[in-house]
Amino acid sequence: xxxxxxxxIDADACPVKDETYRVAxxxxxxxxxxxxxxxxxxxxxxxxxxxxAAGPDVADDWIAERxxxxxxxxxxxxxxxxxxxxxxxxAIGPTGKPFTAAxxxxxxATRNLMADLRESGEITRGPRPFSPRxxxxxxQALERAVQRLKRKGFVAG
Numbered sequence: 001x002x003x004x005x006x007x008x009i010d011a012d013a014c015p016v017k018d019e020t021y022r023v024a025x026x027x028x029x030x031x032x033x034x035x036x037x038x039x040x041x042x043x044x045x046x047x048x049x050x051x052x053a054a055g056p057d058v059a060d061d062w063i064a065e066r067x068x069x070x071x072x073x074x075x076x077x078x079x080x081x082x083x084x085x086x087x088x089x090x091a092i093g094p095t096g097k098p099f100t101a102a103x104x105x106x107x108x109a110t111r112n113l114m115a116d117l118r119e120s121g122e123i124t125r126g127p128r129p130f131s132p133r134x135x136x137x138x139x140q141a142l143e144r145a146v147q148r149l150k151r152k153g154f155v156a157g
Contacts, residue, residue, distance in 0.1 A: 010077055023142050033049050050062065060077060071090070095138060
């Protein structure tokens, strides 16, 4: 039997939790909602709330230690996405943008450059507001990722 697909959500400030639950329920995929505070989850046996200790990167570490090839991670955190991709897993941002082995280096470099500019006093704009189009793009990207994993032989449920 092939390994079941699992979805891990880096839940703090994730705007697409409900969308992820719907796609996961449709495919019978278990979801781990990982955060450093209590977050309500639907009464679905396939969604497990994981509350980790407070502190920088504690939720990221929990996810990175458990994720395996054939799993999906929903995160806006580029360093976490890099760790996930290095393990052979898939990562998708809340706007639907996938993190891939080919793109993660540039995404990390851009993130680090923007952090350096902010630290030096340069005024930089934050991310644009989350839009309905972002939500739609995310749903499409998540569905494509699940279908791709199924074609590779990973199973839902």
